[in-house]
Amino acid sequence: MATTRTRSLLARIPNPRLFCAGALIMLAVITLIVIGMVWMPYEPTAMSPDRLQGVSAAHLLGTDKMGRDILSRVMYGSRITFLVALGTMAIGAGFGILVGAVTGYYGGIVDEVVMRVTDGLFAFPTVLLALVIVSLFGSSTLNVMWALGIAFVPSFIRVARSEVIRCKHLDYVKNARLMGVRDARVIFVHILPNVSGVIMSNVMIGFNNAVLSEAGLSYLGIGSQPPYASLGQMISEAQEIFFTVPSAVLGPGMVIVLMVLGFSLMGEGLRAAEGRMA
Amino acid sequence: MHGDSVIADAPILQIRNLRLEFHDHGHPEVAVEDLSLTLHRGEILGVVGESGSGKSMTALAIAGLLNRHALDCGGEILFDGVDLLHCGRSTLRHYQGDEISMIFQEPMTSLDPLQRIGMQVEEALRIHHKELSAAERKEAAIRAMGAAGLAEPEQVYGMYPHELSGGMRQRVMIAAATVSRPQILIADEPTTALDVTTQAQIIALLRQINAEDGTAIVFISHDLSLVRQLCHRVIVMRRGVAVEMGTSDEVFLNPRHAYTQSLVDAIPKVVL
Amino acid sequence: MRYVLKKTATTLATLLVVSLLLFVAFQLISGDPATHILGTGATPERLAALRAELGLDQPLPARYLMWLTAFARGDAGVSYVYHQSVSSLLSAKVPVTFALAAMSFVLMCAIGLPMGIACAKHAGSPIDRAVMVANQIIMAIPPFFAGILISWAFGMGLHLFTPGGYVSYETSVPRFLGYLVFPAVAIALPRAAQLAKLLRGSLLEEAGKNYARTAYSRGNNTNGVLYGHLLKNAFLPALTFLGMSLGTMLAGSLVVERVFNIPGISSILLASIGNRDYPVVLATVMLIAVFIIFVNLLVDILYKVLDPRIDEE
Numbered sequence: 008m009a010t011t012r013t014r015s016l017l018a019r020i021p022n023p024r025l026f027c028a029g030a031l032i033m034l035a036v037i038t039l040i041v042i043g044m045v046w047m048p049y050e051p052t053a054m055s056p057d058r059l060q061g062v063s064a065a066h067l068l069g070t071d072k073m074g075r076d077i078l079s080r081v082m083y084g085s086r087i088t089f090l091v092a093l094g095t096m097a098i099g100a101g102f103g104i105l106v107g108a109v110t111g112y113y114g115g116i117v118d119e120v121v122m123r124v125t126d127g128l129f130a131f132p133t134v135l136l137a138l139v140i141v142s143l144f145g146s147s148t149l150n151v152m153w154a155l156g157i158a159f160v161p162s163f164i165r166v167a168r169s170e171v172i173r174c175k176h177l178d179y180v181k182n183a184r185l186m187g188v189r190d191a192r193v194i195f196v197h198i199l200p201n202v203s204g205v206i207m208s209n210v211m212i213g214f215n216n217a218v219l220s221e222a223g224l225s226y227l228g229i230g231s232q233p234p235y236a237s238l239g240q241m242i243s244e245a246q247e248i249f250f251t252v253p254s255a256v257l258g259p260g261m262v263i264v265l266m267v268l269g270f271s272l273m274g275e276g277l278r279a280a281e282g283r284m285a
Numbered sequence: 286m287h288g289d290s291v292i293a294d295a296p297i298l299q300i301r302n303l304r305l306e307f308h309d310h311g312h313p314e315v316a317v318e319d320l321s322l323t324l325h326r327g328e329i330l331g332v333v334g335e336s337g338s339g340k341s342m343t344a345l346a347i348a349g350l351l352n353r354h355a356l357d358c359g360g361e362i363l364f365d366g367v368d369l370l371h372c373g374r375s376t377l378r379h380y381q382g383d384e385i386s387m388i389f390q391e392p393m394t395s396l397d398p399l400q401r402i403g404m405q406v407e408e409a410l411r412i413h414h415k416e417l418s419a420a421e422r423k424e425a426a427i428r429a430m431g432a433a434g435l436a437e438p439e440q441v442y443g444m445y446p447h448e449l450s451g452g453m454r455q456r457v458m459i460a461a462a463t464v465s466r467p468q469i470l471i472a473d474e475p476t477t478a479l480d481v482t483t484q485a486q487i488i489a490l491l492r493q494i495n496a497e498d499g500t501a502i503v504f505i506s507h508d509l510s511l512v513r514q515l516c517h518r519v520i521v522m523r524r525g526v527a528v529e530m531g532t533s534d535e536v537f538l539n540p541r542h543a544y545t546q547s548l549v550d551a552i553p554k555v556v557l
Numbered sequence: 558m559r560y561v562l563k564k565t566a567t568t569l570a571t572l573l574v575v576s577l578l579l580f581v582a583f584q585l586i587s588g589d590p591a592t593h594i595l596g597t598g599a600t601p602e603r604l605a606a607l608r609a610e611l612g613l614d615q616p617l618p619a620r621y622l623m624w625l626t627a628f629a630r631g632d633a634g635v636s637y638v639y640h641q642s643v644s645s646l647l648s649a650k651v652p653v654t655f656a657l658a659a660m661s662f663v664l665m666c667a668i669g670l671p672m673g674i675a676c677a678k679h680a681g682s683p684i685d686r687a688v689m690v691a692n693q694i695i696m697a698i699p700p701f702f703a704g705i706l707i708s709w710a711f712g713m714g715l716h717l718f719t720p721g722g723y724v725s726y727e728t729s730v731p732r733f734l735g736y737l738v739f740p741a742v743a744i745a746l747p748r749a750a751q752l753a754k755l756l757r758g759s760l761l762e763e764a765g766k767n768y769a770r771t772a773y774s775r776g777n778n779t780n781g782v783l784y785g786h787l788l789k790n791a792f793l794p795a796l797t798f799l800g801m802s803l804g805t806m807l808a809g810s811l812v813v814e815r816v817f818n819i820p821g822i823s824s825i826l827l828a829s830i831g832n833r834d835y836p837v838v839l840a841t842v843m844l845i846a847v848f849i850i851f852v853n854l855l856v857d858i859l860y861k862v863l864d865p866r867i868d869e870e
Contacts, residue, residue: 132808142830267697382775
C-alpha cells in the first residue's frame with residue numbers, strides 16, 4: 008500500500024533519478040549534522056599533540072595544525088552553516104513575502120517606494136549587503152543570519168509582489184473581493200496558497216544561495232568566531248596546510264558542495280523536462 | 286460557384302496511404318490512418334474536421350514540420366517525384382518555403398516578435414534565392430505585401446509584429462508564404478483567430494492568390510461553410526480517417542456519410 | 558528617447574534612495590565621527606571644533622547633501638584608523654578589483670554563452686545531459702573553494718602560475734592580467750554554468766513557440782532558426798542575469814582576492830569592517846552601489862535596443 012503510493016508519487020516527478028540522487032545527498036548531509044548533534048568523535052575545539060595528521064582510523068579526516076579532529080569540526084561547522092541557511096530563509100522569505108504581498112496588493116505610493124528600494128537592493132550582491140549589515144551591527148553567527156536574511160528580503164518581495172499583482176486581476180480573486188472578503192483573507196487565503204509553488208522554488212534556490220553566501224562570509228572571517236568555526240572559516244584556516252593535510256580543505260569544501268548540490272538536484276528533478284530542437 | 290475556374294488535371298501532390306502515429310508519451314496514438322488524396326495544379330482543396338480529426342497533422346506532414354523523433358509514419362507524400370515523408374531533411378528544406386509554404390492558425394504568435402516585418406517576409410528569398418540582391422528582395426517583399434492587401438507596404442516593411450493587428454499579421458504571413466511564388470500553399474485554419482470581417486477578407490485574398498498565380502491551396506478548417514465558399518474539392522476527416530471526399534457542392538448538397546450530414550446540419554441556415 | 562530619460566530618472570531616484578539609506582544607517586550606528594578621529598581622551602573644545610569643521614553641527618539633511626556632493630567630487634572623508642583620505646586609500650585598489658570582476662564577467666560569457674547554445678542545440682543527447690549534470694555540480698562549488706582547488710591544480714601541479722606571484726598593473730599590464738586569469742576562472746565558473754543552463758532553457762522554450770515553426774516552414778535549417786530567430790529572443794531573459802552578474806562578480810572578487818592574495822579592495826574593506834572604520838566601509842559600498850545601479854540602467858537601455866515591444870510610455 009505504502010509502496011504503491013510512493014511509487015505513484017515518484018511517477019509524477021518528471022525526473023525521479025535526479026530527484027532521488029539529490030534527496031540521498033541531502034539525507035547524507037542531514038544525517039552527518041544530526042549525528043553531530045548527539046555524538047562527535049572528538050570535542051571539535053579540543054586541541055591535542057597529534058597535529059597535522061593525515062587520514063587515519065583515529066581521525067577519519069585527519070587533524071589540523073592545533074591537533075583538532077577535522078571530522079568533528081566539519082560536523083559542527085556544517086550544523087552552523089545549515090542552521091544559518093535555514094534561519095536566513097525564514098527571515099528572508101517571511102519578511103519578503105509579507106511585504107511583497109501587501110504592497111503588491113494595495114499598490115500606491117508605498118508600493119512605489121518599496122519597489123525603488125527593492126530595485127536598488129536586489130541588484131546588490133547578497134554577500135555585499137550582508138557585509139554592510141555586519142559592519143554596522145558586528146560580526147557574530149546570529150548577525151550573519153540576520154544580515155543574510157535581510158539581504159534575501161528583496162528577492163522575495165519581488166516574487167511575492169509580482170505573483171500577487173498577477174493574481175489580483177484573476178476572476179476568482181475579484182469575486183472574493185466583490186463578496187466582501189477581507190483584504191487580509193484575500194491575500195493569505197485566496198492568493199498566496201495558489202502561488203506557493205513559485206515561492207517554494209524560490210525558497211529552494213534561496214537556501215542554496217544562503218549556504219554559498221554564508222560559506223563566503225565565513226571564509227572572509229565574518230560570522231562564527233574561533234574556535235567554533237563554520238565551514239568557510241575552516242577552509243580559510245586550512246588553506247596553508249592544504250598540502251600537508253588535504254582533507255582539512257577538501258572535507259569542509261565537499262560538505263558545502265554536497266549541501267548545495269542536494270537541493271539543486273532535487274529541484275532539477277522536479278522541473279518538467281524541456282523539449283528539444285526539431 | 287467555381288464553375289468558371291479551371292482545374293488542370295495534372296496532380297501536383299499525391300498522398301498515398303498516409304499513416305501517422307505518435308509514440309510521444311509511451312502510448313502510441315494514431316493521428317492519421319490510411320489517408321490518400323490528390324491535389325491538382327491550381328486547385329483549392331478543403332480538409333474539414335473537428336479538432337483531433339488529424340487534419341492539422343496532415344497539413345504539417347505535407348509542410349514537413351512534424352517532429353520525426355516522436356513519430357511513426359507510413360505511406361508516402363509525393364511532390365515533384367520525391368517522398369516528402371521519408372526524404373532527407375536537406376531535400377525537404379529545399380522545398381519548404383520555396384515550393385511549399387504554410388500559414389498558421391495563430392497570426393499573433395507566428396511571427397518573430399523581435400524581427401522587422403520586411404526581414405520575415407523576405408526570409409524565404411534569402412534562403413532559396415541567394416542570387417537576388419537585397420534591393421530585389423525588398424522589392425519582391427513589398428510587392429508580395431501589397432498583393433496580400435497590406436496598405437502602405439513600404440511602411441509595414443520596417444515595422445515590428447506587435448505594431449500590427451491580427452488581420453494584418455495574417456496578411457504578413459501570407460505575403461511571406463507567397464513571396465517565392467510557391468506551387469502549394471497550406472493554410473491551417475488561417476481565419477479562426479480573426480474576427481468575421483477580417484475572415485472574409487482573408488478568404489477573398491486566398492481565392493485571389495489561387496486565381497492569379499495558380500497556387501494550389503490546401504485549406505484546413507473546421508468550418509464547412511467557409512470551405513464551401515472557397516474550395517473546389519473537400520475531404521471530410523474524422524478521427525484520423527477520411528470519411529468523405531468530393532467536390533464542394535457534392536459533399537455539401539448531398540452528403541453520403543452521417544458525420545458529414547451532421548456537420549452540414551450544424552451550419553446556421555441563415556448563411557444559406 | 559523618452560524611455561531612456563525615464564529610466565535615467567528612475568536610476569537617479571534609486572541612487573538617491575540607496576545613498577540616503579546607507580548614509581542614515583551609517584550615521585545612526587557609527588556614533589560621533591569626531592570622537593572616532595580624536596579618540597575618547599580629546600577635550601570637549603577640540604571635539605566641538607572638529608565637529609564644526611566637519612559640519613557635524615549641521616542637521617542630518619544638510620550633512621547628507623554635503624556628504625553626497627563631496628562623494629560625487631571623489632572626496633569620501635578621512636579614515637578613522639589610517640588618518641588619511643579614503644580616496645587615497647582606495648584609489649590603487651579599486652582598479653584591481655574591478656579588473657578582476659570584469660575579467661570574470663568576460664570569461665563567464667565566453668564559457669557560458671557557447672555552452673548554453675550547444676546544449677540547447679543538442680538537447681537530450683548524452684553530451685547535453687552530461688554537461689547539465691556537470692553544471693549542477695559546478696554551480697554548487699563556492700568560488701573560494703574552486704580558487705583553492707585551481708591554485709593547487711594549476712599552480713602546484715601544472716606550474717602554470719605562481720600562487721602569490723601577483724604583479725601590479727603599474728609594473729606590467731599583461732602579467733597583471735595573466736595573474737588574474739585563474740582567480741577569474743574561479744569566480745566565473747559557477748556563473749557560467751548558471752548562464753549556460755539559463756540560456757539553454759530559454760532557447761528550448763523559444764524553440765517551442767509558433768514563430769520557430771514558421772521559421773522552419775520557410776526552409777531554415779536548425780542553425781538558421783537558432784541564430785536567425787531564437788537566439789535574440791532567448792537572450793532577453795539572459796540579459797537580466799548578465800546585469801546582475803557584474804555585481805555578483807564584484808562580491809566574488811572580494812572573496813577570491815583573499816584566496817590568491819590579490820591587493821584589491823577586499824583586504825581594506827574587511828579590515829575596516831573589523832576596525833569599525835566607517836568612512837572606508839561607506840565609501841567602498843557606495844562605490845559598488847553606484848556601479849551596480851548604473852549597470853542596471855545600461856541593462857534597461859539594452860533591453861530597449863533589443864526589444865521593440867518595450868513601449869515608450
